[in-house]
Structure formats: structure tokens, C-alpha cells
Amino acid sequence: MSQNSIAKPALLSNKPKPLSQGKEALNVFCRNPSAVLGFILLSSIILISIFGPLIMGVDPFEIIGPPMEPPGSEFALLGTDYLGRDILTGLIYGGRATLLVGIVAAILSVVIGIFIGALAGYYGGTIDEILMRITEFFQVLPSLLFAMVLVTLFSPTIWIISVAIGIVSWTNTARLTRGEFIRLKRLDYVLAERVIGARSSRIIWKVILPNAIAPLIVSATLAIGTAILFEAGLSFLGLGDPNMMSWGLMIGNSRPYILIAWWAVTLPGIAIFLTVLAVSLIGDGLNDAFNPRLRERV
Amino acid sequence: MILQTHLAQEPLLNVKNLTVAFKGRQGAAPVLNDISFVVYAGETLCLVGESGCGKSMTALAIMRLIPEPGEITQGSIELSGQNLAQFSINDVRKIRGNKISMIFQEPMTALNPVYTVGDQISEPLRLHQGLTKSEARTRTIEILKSVEIPVPEQRIDEFPHQLSGGMRQRVMIAMAMACNPDVLIADEPTTALDVTVQAQIFDLLREQQQRGTAIILITHDMGAVSEMSDRVVVMYGGRVVEEGLTTEILDKPAHPYTQGLIACLPELDPNPTFDRPDLPEIPGVVPSVWERGESCPFADRCDRVMAKCREAFPPSFQTGLTQKVACWLFEGQV
Numbered sequence: 351m352s353q354n355s356i357a358k359p360a361l362l363s364n365k366p367k368p369l370s371q372g373k374e375a376l377n378v379f380c381r382n383p384s385a386v387l388g389f390i391l392l393s394s395i396i397l398i399s400i401f402g403p404l405i406m407g408v409d410p411f412e413i414i415g416p417p418m419e420p421p422g423s424e425f426a427l428l429g430t431d432y433l434g435r436d437i438l439t440g441l442i443y444g445g446r447a448t449l450l451v452g453i454v455a456a457i458l459s460v461v462i463g464i465f466i467g468a469l470a471g472y473y474g475g476t477i478d479e480i481l482m483r484i485t486e487f488f489q490v491l492p493s494l495l496f497a498m499v500l501v502t503l504f505s506p507t508i509w510i511i512s513v514a515i516g517i518v519s520w521t522n523t524a525r526l527t528r529g530e531f532i533r534l535k536r537l538d539y540v541l542a543e544r545v546i547g548a549r550s551s552r553i554i555w556k557v558i559l560p561n562a563i564a565p566l567i568v569s570a571t572l573a574i575g576t577a578i579l580f581e582a583g584l585s586f587l588g589l590g591d592p593n594m595m596s597w598g599l600m601i602g603n604s605r606p607y608i609l610i611a612w613w614a615v616t617l618p619g620i621a622i623f624l625t626v627l628a629v630s631l632i633g634d635g636l637n638d639a640f641n642p643r644l645r646e647r648v
Numbered sequence: 649m650i651l652q653t654h655l656a657q658e659p660l661l662n663v664k665n666l667t668v669a670f671k672g673r674q675g676a677a678p679v680l681n682d683i684s685f686v687v688y689a690g691e692t693l694c695l696v697g698e699s700g701c702g703k704s705m706t707a708l709a710i711m712r713l714i715p716e717p718g719e720i721t722q723g724s725i726e727l728s729g730q731n732l733a734q735f736s737i738n739d740v741r742k743i744r745g746n747k748i749s750m751i752f753q754e755p756m757t758a759l760n761p762v763y764t765v766g767d768q769i770s771e772p773l774r775l776h777q778g779l780t781k782s783e784a785r786t787r788t789i790e791i792l793k794s795v796e797i798p799v800p801e802q803r804i805d806e807f808p809h810q811l812s813g814g815m816r817q818r819v820m821i822a823m824a825m826a827c828n829p830d831v832l833i834a835d836e837p838t839t840a841l842d843v844t845v846q847a848q849i850f851d852l853l854r855e856q857q858q859r860g861t862a863i864i865l866i867t868h869d870m871g872a873v874s875e876m877s878d879r880v881v882v883m884y885g886g887r888v889v890e891e892g893l894t895t896e897i898l899d900k901p902a903h904p905y906t907q908g909l910i911a912c913l914p915e916l917d918p919n920p921t922f923d924r925p926d927l928p929e930i931p932g933v934v935p936s937v938w939e940r941g942e943s944c945p946f947a948d949r950c951d952r953v954m955a956k957c958r959e960a961f962p963p964s965f966q967t968g969l970t971q972k973v974a975c976w977l978f979e980g981q982v
Contacts, residue, residue, distance in 0.1 A: 475716070538758040544713055546745030546772040546823065560762045 375564070375639040385635020391628035395621075399445030410443040410595040411435060418611040431600070431614040432607045440600050441621055447596035448578055448625065451512045455577035458516025460570040463523025464559070470524070471531025472554050478528075485524050493518035494583060501589045508591045515580045523569050530562035564640035571633035575626040582622050597622050659686035660862055661710070661748075661831055666723035666733075668709050670937070677937035679705050679718065681886045681961075687831060692854075692863045694877035694894070696870070696909065700934045702886040703866045707833045710864075711750055712740045727830070746776040749824035750833040754840050755816035759808035765792070765819050766804035772826045788826075795822045795852055814845035818852065825856055832856060833864045838872065850876055870913050874898055879970070882906045885934055885945025887961065892971030902973040904950045905930070944976070952977060 379385050413434040415425030421437070423429060428437040470481035500514035534540060535558060543557050584590055585598025586605070597618035604614035666683040669676040680702050687693050695703045708714050710725055712732060725732040727747060732740065749772075752758045760768060769791055770784035779787060785804070792800035795818040808816055817837060824832055834853060838846040854876065857863050865876055873880055873894060880897045882890040882905065890903040901907045908930040917924070932949035944950075947957040956962075956976045965978040 538752050538754055539760040541713065542750075542752065542758050542820070542823070543760070543771075544744065545711060545750045546826075547741045547743070547775055548771070549741060557760060561760070 375636075379635050379639040382635045382638060384631050385638070388628040388631025388635065391624060392632060395445060395625055395628065396449060398442060399449055402442035403446065406439065406442065408436075408439055410439045412439075414439075418607065418614070420611075421613050421617075428617055429611070429613045431604050432611060437600075437614060437617055440595050441597070441618060443595040444597045444600055444618060445621065445625075447508055447591065447594045448581060448598070448622070451508060451515065451581040451596070452574045452578040452625075452629075454509075454512035455515035455519065455580070456570055456573040458513060459520040459573050459577070460523050460566065462516065463520035463569075464527050464566060466520070467524035467527025467529075468531055468554050468559060471528035472535055472550070472558065474532070481524075482528070485521050488518065489521045491518070494580070497580065497584060498587065498589055501584060506589055506591050508594055511581060511584060511589075511591060512577075515577050515584075519573060519576060519580070523566065523573065526565055526569055527562060530565060531558055534558045534561050565637075568633050568637040568640065571629060571636055575629040575633070578622060578626055578629070657688060660689040660728060661687040661864075662724075662726040663706075663710070664724045664726070666706070666709060666725060667721050668705060668714055668718055669721045670718045672717070674938065676721070678721075678940065679886050679937055680709065681940070683723070683883075683886075683888055685881045685888060685891060687862050687864060689830065689862055690857065690860050691878040692857050692865055692876050694873045694880045695864060695866045695883060696868065696873055696880055697883035698868055698909075698934060701883045703868075703883055704835055705886075706883070707750060707835050707864065707866055710831075710833065711744060711748060712737075742776070745772040745824070745829070746827045747829055748831045748833065749827070749829040750835065751817070751820045751824045751837050753836040755813055755820055756840065758820050759816055761808055764805050764807055765811070769804075769819065769823045769826055772823065776827050788822075791822045791826055792819075795819070795825070796848075797822070813841055814848060817841060817845075817849055821849075821852060821856070825861070828859075829861060831862045831864065833866070835866045836868070837865075839867075839869075846872075870898075870910055882909070885940055886937070887945060888974065889946065890971070890973045890975075892968055896968045896971045900968070902967045902971060902978065903946075903975050904952055904977070905946050944974075 414436045415423075415430055415434050417430060417432050417434040419425050419430040419434075421427065421429040426436045426438060428441070430436060431440070466481050466485060470478040470485075497511075497514040497518045500517065501511055504510045531554075540553060540557055543553050548557070581590070581596065582598030582601065585596050586602040588602055590596055590599045590602065592599070600618040601615050601622075604611060608615045663686070664684050666680055667678055668680040669678045671677075683702070683706060685693070695706060697703050705714065705718075709720060710732070712735065714720070720733050723733065727743065732743065735743070759765075766785060766788050769788045770779070770781075773779045773784045773787055774781075789800045789804055792803060797803050797815065797818055803811070803815075808819070811819065821837075832853075837853070838849050841849060850872070853863055853865070863876075865872065867873060877894045880891065880894050881888055882897070882903065884905050890897065890901070890906045897906060898910065901910050908928070911928045912930065914927055930949055935945055935948065942960055944957045944961050947953050950957065954976055962974050962976045962979065964972040964974050965981070967973050967978055967981075
């Protein structure tokens with residue numbers, strides 16, 4: 351290390367411009383190798399899912415050759431399943447359903463969670479009591495069973511599945527939001543906002559929420575991973591959308607043949623694993639980036 | 649001079665017999681007990697007293713921002729003849745930031761870290777005066793200039809963490825003064841600042857006052873009182889114990905508590921020696937709200953306490969031109 355590299359930043363830069371919270375967090379995120387890896391991984395999966403089907407233009411349910419061909423056979427690069435459908439095509443098309451459900455369900459769960467948590471945390475008292483009892487009700491319900499009931503009651507389309515997953519998974523976000531609101535509502539700048547005559551709705555959504563958003567972004571990211579696993583679970587149990595190829599559906603359908611055609615189950619499993627891993631890495635990276643106290647640990 | 653103007657005019661803010669109680673399991677705890685004082689237009693009134701005596705609670709009561717489960721159980725707060733204590737929450741919101749505004753002790757936490765300075769100052773303008781975004785921005789630059797922030801065109805887009813403590817307090821004042829309120833409540837605005845910056849903030853507050861805003865300055869610093877205020881209200885244990893013109897109070901404090909407060913002021917000794925005398929102090933602490941009852945709250949710490957003091961809180965006795973003291977020592981003397 352050269353000597354002047356130490357003196358430089360302090361003396362020569364005429365005015366170091368402090369970064370806003372977001373920019374600084376972005377900087378920390380970009381210096382975290384596992385977070386960047388997760389980001390690259392997830393972006394590739396998303397790009398493949400969006401553009402793959404557009405380029406290929408085939409039907410993932412179409413039979414292209416003999417059933418249970420192993421990977422590397424003359425018919426299919428990654429083999430075929432028990433009906434002779436191409437695994438690679440299935441994986442590429444299945445990514446769409448899986449990611450769509452993951453993202454829609456995560457958005458829904460975060461929106462419900464923030465709404466309930468914000469009202470409970472801000473108003474406190476009776477409103478808090480009622481909303482938290484409702485939250486606890488949803489927390490103690492066996493969520494997979496409840497989602498299964500919802501999907502069975504309505505038709506198992508991809509939208510219903512997303513809604514069902516969203517409805518059973520908002521409770522953690524609600525508790526997190528409530529905690530942040532209880533902490534933040536006592537701060538002087540919230541009081542200052544009331545002093546100038548702002549209404550409660552403004553204080554909740556425009557004053558407190560932006561300050562609570564960092565942990566919520568982390569929680570939302572992780573919720574995508576959870577929702578993807580949930581969708582896989584539902585599809586595995588045969589409650590997925592039968593008209594839309596998804597990774598969970600592929601695993602569920604090929605389950606009886608796992609000993610004969612392991613690839614038909616394993617490959618979609620690896621796809622789910624990689625996607626959830628990527629989402630978790632991003633979530634952890636965001637957590638470190640937004641939480642200055644955790645940064646020191648690295 | 650001050651007196652003449654006062655006699656001639658109606659008070660701008662008239663707090664009458666204000667009682668604020670916190671309801672708990674053990675019953676209602678009065679944190680403010682029968683508080684009365686007035687504020688005239690364009691004057692500076694100091695609320696003095698030590699921590700826990702109800703100064704900040706009085707300010708919050710005027711803003712109608714008493715935290716749960718506290719409430720105004722008695723009395724009125726009249727601003728230009730309208731009783732704020734009976735306003736609906738919607739009407740109170742129209743007063744807040746518009747007619748009465750407030751600044752806080754800690755400028756580090758009183759600004760929202762995620763919005764720029766400009767966003768925060770222009771908010772009351774857009775809220776109360778219905779200005780558009782660009783109008784509000786022009787006005788905000790003017791306001792920043794008036795609180796002596798250098799290069800306001802640039803500062804307007806900066807975030808609070810980019811400003812120093814004194815600068816943030818200026819922004820707070822700018823935010824509070826944006827709509828030219830009639831009354832500005834300053835709750836220990838300089839406690840968290842350096843002494844040099846304190847003087848600047850006082851200058852700034854004085855300027856606002858000269859433009860016609862009445863200031864209620866909450867402080868426990870008698871130095872600030874002598875520097876800033878026209879009149880003083882001394883509070884103790886949730887009650888007003890003495891009030892009067894600043895000159896009267898500083899010249900001949902009547903209540904034993906006020907005398908104690910003034911005696912506690914350290915003096916700058918030009919020749920410090922090693923055997924410095926101990927600073928005088930008032931022994932004991934402010935009694936908790938549960939211990940107050942009907943007696944004089946200062947009775948346990950007072951060196952001239954009488955049997956009567958423990959029986960009832962005294963009425964106000966006029967001891968000077970405008971000086972009034974709530975102390976049994978002055979019964980029958982005047």
C-alpha cells in the first residue's frame with residue numbers, strides 16, 4: 351500500500367459528499383460477493399423464463415419422444431419424463447409460473463402485512479389488539495392446509511394459488527411492520543409532523559413507512575423464496591394449475607417414477623433450489639446493506 | 649413599555665385553569681394542575697422549571713398533542729377567543745403549524761431522515777396555504793434565507809444528515825415558521841447545541857418575534873430567561889408558582905423555588921481558586937404525580953415550609969406590578 355493512499359481521501363477531496371441512505375446501501379450490496387452472485391443467478395433465471403419461451407415457441411406439454419429418456423439422449427438434452435415430454439422445455443416454461451406465483455404472492459403478503467402492521471402499530475390500543483388477534487389466528491393456522499383449502503374451494507388457477515399463498519404468509523411482515531411503527535412513532539420527527547398539522551394517513555404512509563422500509567424490503571425478498579417453495583409444495587400435492595407447467599408440477603407428476611427416472615424429479619428440484627438460494631442471498635445482502643450494525647461484522 | 653402595551657391589548661393566548669390528567673389503574677394522576685397564564689401578541693414568554701414540572705406537557709396541551717392516556721380534564725386554551733380545548737381533531741389540525749407551531753429540543757431527531765430539507769419545509773405551506781410544488785419551492789428558498797442558511801438553493805435539496813446541529817435547528821425553525829404562526833412554542837431549543845450556536849439560535853428566535861410571532865420559550869436555563877424573555881412563568885410540580893415581568897422576577901424573586909432556581913446559577917469567577925465554594929442547590933426532587941395531592945408540591949423541599957403549606961395549595965398573591973406568587977408566605981402581606 352502506498353503512503354499517499356491514506357492521506358488522499360481526507361485531504362485532497364475538497365468536499366466529500368455524503369451519500370443518501372439508498373446509494374450507500376447499494377454500494378455495500380455491490381461489494382458483497384454472495385449478494386452479487388445471488389443477483390446474477392436470479393437475473394439469469396428471470397431472463398431465461400421471460401425470453402426462453404418466446405424464442406422456443408413450443409408447447410411444454412407436447413410429447414417429443416419416448417418416455418423416460420435419460421439426459422443426453424438423442425431426443426432431449428435433459429431427458430424426457432414419464433410421458434415423453436422434454437424436461438428442458440418444462441424447466442424453461444415452468445420458471446414462468448414459479449416466479450410469477452412467487453412474486454405475486456410475495457407482493458400480496460407484503461401489502462397485507464404492511465397494511466395490518468402499520469395500522470396496529472400506529473394506532474395501538476384496541477385496534478392493535480384486534481388486528482394482532484387476527485394475525486395470531488392466521489399464524490396458528492397450518493398454512494399449507496389452509497392454502498390447500500383455499501385452492502380446492504376455488505379453481506386451481508395460477509392467480510388463485512398466488513392469492514392463497516399471499517393470504518397465509520403475511521403474518522411475519524405484519525409483526526415486523528408493527529414493531530417498526532411502534533419504534534418510529536415515538537420519534538421527534540413524527541411529532542414534528544403532527545405539530546405542523548399533518549393527518550394520520552400522511553404520517554403513516556409518507557412519514558413512518560419510508561423510514562421502516564429497509565427491513566420490509568428484506569422481508570419481502572425472503573417472502574419470494576418462501577412463496578416459491580409454497581407453490582412447489584402445492585403443485586407437488588397435485589393442487590397446482592394443471593394447465594400451466596411449473597417446477598412443482600413437474601416434481602409432483604414424476605414423483606412415482608423417481609427410482610426409474612431420477613432426472614425428471616431432480617432437475618426441477620435443483621431449479622427451485624437455485625432460485626430460492628438466489629433470492630435468499632439477495633435478501634441477506636440487502637439486510638447487511640440496510641443494517642449498518644451488521645456491516646461491521648463482515 | 650411592555651406593560652403599557654399589555655394593558656392595552658387582549659391576550660393572544662389565554663390558558664385558563666388547565667388541568668391535564670393521566671388516567672391509570674390507580675386513578676387519575678394530574679400532571680398539570682390548574683395552570684393559568686396568558687401570552688400577548690409579539691412577546692416572549694418563558695416557561696421555567698426543572699425537569700418533570702410540566703413545562704413540556706403544557707406545550708403539548710396547547711398543541712393538543714398530549715400522549716395517551718392523558719387528557720385535558722378541565723380548563724380552556726383560548727387562542728384569539730377560540731377555545732382549542734374543545735376543537736375537533738380536524739379543526740386542531742388547521743391550527744397546528746398554521747397559527748401555533750413548535751420546535752423541539754433535539755434537532756438531530758426532529759427532522760425526517762428520508763426527506764430533503766425542502767420537502768419538509770414546503771409541507772406546511774402546501775398543507776395550509778395550498779401552494780403548488782413550484783410555488784412552495786420558491787417560498788421555501790425565501791424561508792431558508794430568512795433563517796440565515798447559506799446557499800439555500802443548494803441546501804434545499806440536501807438531507808438532514810448532511811447538516812450540522814445548529815443548521816438543523818434552523819431548518820426546524822424554518823419549518824415551524826413557514827406559515828407565519830401567531831405563536832411559536834420552543835421547547836428547550838438550544839439544550840442540545842453548543843453555546844456559540846445557542847446565541848445564534850436565540851438571535852434567530854428574537855428576529856421571528858420582532859416580525860410579530862409570540863414565542864413561548866420553555867427552558868430551565870435562567871441565562872436564556874434574562875436574555876430572551878419579556879415575562880416569566882415559573883412552574884413547579886404541575887402548577888404555576890410565580891409569574892411576572894422578567895425584570896421583576898430576576899430582580900426580586902418571591903417564591904422560595906424561584907429564589908432557589910436563581911441562586912443555583914453559577915457565576916463566572918475571573919480568579920478561580922482551588923477551594924471553590926459549592927454551588928447552592930435545592931435539596932430533594934420533584935414529587936411524582938402520585939405524591940402531589942392538595943398540598944404545595946414544593947413543601948418537602950422548602951426551607952420556609954409552614955403547617956399550612958401541607959394542607960392546601962395557596963392562591964396567587966399579587967406582590968408586584970404584575971408579579972403574582974402562589975405561596976402562603978405572602979398571605980396578608982400585600
